[in-house]
Amino acid sequence: MSTPALPIPCADGERTTPIQIPNKHMPSPSPGGILFTSPVTPPASPPEGLPITEATKCMESLLHPPDDYRRLCSSPPVYAIDAPGVAAAVNFTSRQPLPAIDQLFPWAHGLHPDNGLQLSFFCARSGKKAAKRMPTCYRGTLIVKVGRDINSSKLKGAIIPEEILPLNTQTPGFLCVDPREGFNVRNFHIQVAKFAGLSDIVVYGDDDTDPVEVMRVAKRISAAQLYHRAQCQGTTREFPIYSTFVVESAFSVFENLFPGMVTTDSRGLLTGKVVEFCRWERMEMCSMSRASEIANNVWLGSTADVRHKEHKWGVVIDANDDLAPLPETLQELLEVTEHSSEQLFLDFPGSGTISPSSWSKIEVDGMIEMCKWMYAVANGEYTEDEHRDSDGDLRMTPSERQPRKILIHCIDGYTETSLLALAYIMYAEVLPVHEAWISLHTKKKRNFFAYDKDLAFLRYIEHKLLDAAVRKSDQCAKSERKKNPPEWLYRMDGSLPSRVLPYMYLGNLLHANNCGLLQALGIKRVLSIGEEVSWTNEERKSFGEDKVTIVKDLQDNGCDPLEHQFRRCLDFIDESHRLDEPILVHCRVGVSRSATICIAEVMRSLKLSLPRAYCYVRARRLNVIIQPHLRFMYELLKFEESLSGCSPKRELEWTHVAREIAAMNRPYTRQT
Structure with a gap:
């Protein structure tokens, strides 16, 4: 599916052009999804903790009488x-x-x-x-x-x-x-x-x-x-x-x-x-995915970074899902980079576009050759083929190629670029798939979304890619890198929990049940909202029983209250922050119950209003759209009042918030 270009964010004076954010999808939690038709009626959830102070009198107005x-x-x-x-x-x-x-x-x-x-x-x-x-x-x-x-x-x-x-x-x-x-x-x-x-x-x-x-x-x-x-x-x-x-x-x-x-x-x-929700989400998205260096002279960012005045890109690679062909003229382009300072623009297949049914020598060799080419350009080195002259003899003259700064970009900065970015890290740093995955997220501090087919493809080409990487350098032996992959790799679908704050992740039950993945990411606590993890006794002992808190008997059904749990949940998150123990907040899908708690924490810790905190979390949930239901959103609006102290003041009113959310979600739902 093609995606229209995302306008570069502007300051005041931006026109109100409708904005589409690519590849987002809206899972339907159960019960109470977008159009769920068979609700479950659990027993009423008993209130726990201290409730937020609520108004019981009628609202007054300067317009009445x-x-x-x-x-x-x-x-x-x-x-x-x-x-x-x-x-x-x-x-x-x-x-x-x-x-x-x-x-x-x-x-x-x-x-x-x-x-x-x-x-x-x-x-x-x-x-x-x-x-x-x-x-x-x-x-x-x-x-x-x-x-x-x-x-x-x-x-x-x-x-x-x-x-x-x-x-x-x-x-x-x-x-x-x-x-x-x-x-x-x-x-x-x-x-x-x-x-x-x-x-x-x-x-x-x-x-x-x-x-x-x-x-x-x-x-x-x-x-x-x-x-x-x-x-x-x-x-x-x-x-x-x-x-x-x-x-x-x-x-x-x-x-x-x-x-x-x-x-x-x-x-x-x-x-x-x-606050205009679409614009604010776009600004948060661009802020989160602002270009950063993932390897020497290779940067990852959004399309907004292409025109960034602080960077002088030598090569700009647009990763997109328009079935862009693998570049076939890389050797010719190398000669261009050696004799010209002209900026180069390339297209490359985006994440999720290379399906198992289409894997062939062309896709495998094309990805490896692209990584080789990028390494040569970024580091000003000759490729293995270039080290030999037309007669096959080694060149005696040193390289005259100047290193060039490379930007890999896509519209949102985290979806279509992930496949190429992960492959390049594997090649440049001689890392197996699972180490590249963790490195990009933890060491490089990049939030990214990858599909399960990307994971399968990179695992398929891992040995060939690492063999090519070892031949370019003797810094490590092949045998040291061809380790058996960890068990958690086989239990993941390509996606990682979403890093909302440096110390707080938002995810689903699949993430929570993958104890090895959590430990690899440095997550040391789990807050389960309405769902309980299924760990082995060994995993529970390894993680620590006191590191898990569960909010029980809480359905996503529009009736069960969550506001009574805010203080308990936020206190547990705050303790995690103070002890430098990153926490995963999850429910079943990671879009409603757990998203509500994450929004509340962002409101509390960053002192943001509900509209700004909602857009902040929505942007960082990456390719999944958060969708707390009506009651949860109203509870958060009441929570905004409680955070204001003795003189509450809402930034936007309930109907305004609801209308903006409906407009943002309309492209992804069956509602008209």
Whole structure:
């Protein structure tokens, strides 16, 4: 599959072009995956440890009651507001403690009356009435933009009317977004529309939008609020009154006086003042995979590093999955490097493109010849063939070739480059597969993703590659390098646990059960979230019983709470950090339960908000997309409040976070 080029990250002023990150895949944890259809109902998990302080009272707002705002229309009621009023209201809402988790869930998961599967599961856990109960404790501030493309003149968290209103203008109320079928605890895409009925709504247009159109949309939203309240009055006593406001200030007032409210300016450029998830993940990805030297004069990095001004690359090798052919003119290119300083650009097959069914002498010899060529270029040496003249005699003149700096790159800096990088380390340092694998990760400090077919291919060519490496140097004997591979090598699928922090790894149950791999990586502790390792008695004794902590009876089902375990888990991680004992945090797949704990640790240790910590961990989970479900993400948003101390302030609101996650995951799910 071809992948569009990833734009080089820019500072403020970057355009909001959609970004695709290559080769990511989204495993579906069970139960409660993307579209899981057979949930399991385990017994309720008993709370352990100390719970995070939760708000139990209703949220307040500067927009309620709207008595201090000028009324623009009486039927339906619409009020006027200016830019300072909007900024103050949004800031005030961000400082209001969110309702307790059980006050919004399972309602927030989406409980359509026709969805028997979803209803039966959550009603069995929460009770029929409790599951369906409409919250009355939440009061959000939702901003709706009318007019041109949402990606220009965009205020923080702004949405378009179509995200909450039916396309048919004659249909009353807000969109009905609860899924009619299937079981899904990751319905991030429905949160904006669900919470629209629990929010005061501010409507605005850019400076080119007709005020009449803005008022038309505002009236329709106000009518939807009245209809929604009438529907809820029958099931919920004293359902709150929510109001609609129209911004009378020009958008330029926000740009000039309240830049922290502006996501994209009137030119459609990102301001950098508001976290934009796709851009932030891309920045984290480029930071993590920034070019570094993996062998003398050979560097590994992302496509963004190709134009890096600090480096003067002599050779740039683009590893990609477009079935790039193995270079056939390497000898000619060597002569070019000897007589010219011109920068060379090469393509090379990316990781995962050489399948066992296609292994041939061409692939094997091509990889070995590529490693030989790179070594000669990087070190300014002649290859074995070049040491002899046309008559086969040894050359008497020394090499005149100048060493050249080589960059191996791909879009994300860690996926397609891994096969060539690992092969070159094997050749340059005369290392067997398993030592190269560990060396690239531990000594070279590179986060990388490799496929199981890459591991199989490198094991297949290992002896030939090492024979070629030994012939180029007598620094070590062949017999010393042809060791029996360790047992853990046969138990891995090519991937390593993801290094999120220097002392904390995120992985799956397969990683956790591979005790030898953990020890090779220097991991000395394991935190099991809802799953238990299957080690032999000898492995347990070798690793140490006190080095493993297990959180039991925790399913990924949207009901079992994890926030009560935060303190216990983070204390264990903190102890690991203090004792310099790197830790693996895992669940079954390594994307939800364990990812939630890792996000919490990043928030705590790096003092990051949930949106920034989420993108930080997501980028470092490499080719697997983290996907904590709705309840876990809400728990993390509550955790952000607790980290703020006596004056909590959220960087982004719940609907904003959910909408961004839904947009990021949409290319990888079957949701529309």
